[in-house]
Amino acid sequence: MLLRPPGVYRAEGDTQLLTDVMCQGDFADGRHVLDIGTGSGALAVAAARAGAASVTAVDLSMRSVIATWLNSRLHGAHVSVHRGDLFTPVTGRRFGLVVANPPYVPAPTAALPRYRKARCWDAGRDGRALLDRICAGVPDVLASDGHVLIVHSSVCDTDATVEALQRAGLSPELLARATVPFGPVMRSRAALLESRGLIRPGQRFEELVVVGARHA
Template identity: 50%
Template sequence: MLMLTVPGVYRPQTDTRLLCEALRTASVAPGAALLDVCTGSGAVAIAGALLGARSATAVDLSRRAALTARANARLRRVNVRVLRGDLFGPVAGERFDVITANPPYVPCDRPPGAHSRARAWDAGRDGRDGIDRICAGAAELLAPGGTLLMVHSAVCGVAETLGTLRERNLKAAVVARRTIPFGPVMRSRAADLKAWGLLAPGQEHEEVVVIRADRAEKRG
């Protein structure tokens, strides 16, 4: 699915496509309420709307990303509510049947500037700044029987993500994975990542995974 992007907005890549495939496999029920955080171009939220979600909400901290997501939704002629803000902040108190997330997950040794395009991928020394916050907050926003789908690199610790989600009483598992060559950002960080013990010597590929976490149905 081709998306309009502008400088400073994350362009849909392999991780976006893998997340969209997992969303299709998850079979969004007609009438479902969907939330996509770290939406970037809006590609995943739009995919959810096209799959039949009754309502689709897209959230991003970047002003450019929010404007881009709105433009792409109009071009696709789908109704997506686009909100600018930090992760779950703009939708506090709401409930969703499906939450999707493609958070920043590239390890870095310093935070990006407030207006840096690197905000789309830089995520702290272990790459988990956004991942951990999503794991901590998603359960409260999921409706009974709801599903979280989140994509990130295996460099960031798949077992840690699964464990954190299970601690919040969510049933979690890896549902998709793909091995891809390093892109420009990972290539530029490879030496540091090896020094930090996050990459093996000579490693030039990373595994990207989609993790699914389900909230149990409410019992009467």
């Protein structure tokens, strides 16, 4: 159970899928872990429980920073929490594991909300506003033997994530996938997604994917 103040992302199926991959693959054990866009701190707490040497969590939202700090203490997990934009608070540091469950839902406009609940999921017109930045920037914080694990919906193009990681000099692979029904946000945008050709007419499910990568 995690505390989740209003405006903080609720850990759902995508968080669980990434947690399962992280734990089953022993990616966190003994490593210094960075959780980008931590939300309620679910992944950070899971990494600490999975034997991480240290866990650092970053989020742009002050509410998320507070929620992660509280949840890590409540669960006895030592997590260092920072407020900031993606990798900015950890410039110059390297991590053995980077995990990310960023906003990835295609939105009506390219503008990213800063102070509304929609900031938890809106990611530009194609859903890749944060994904592409993470793929481009993660090599700068990844240790030479480190891994990055990213979860998102195939609606925002799994191949594009693989290609973005390759352009960044990493060697990516698809580690897991799971088909789930649309949640409330995706259902509310089904017509928009259909009009852009991102889903088939009448489609009301999505495939969640975990893409992993390491230095080539």
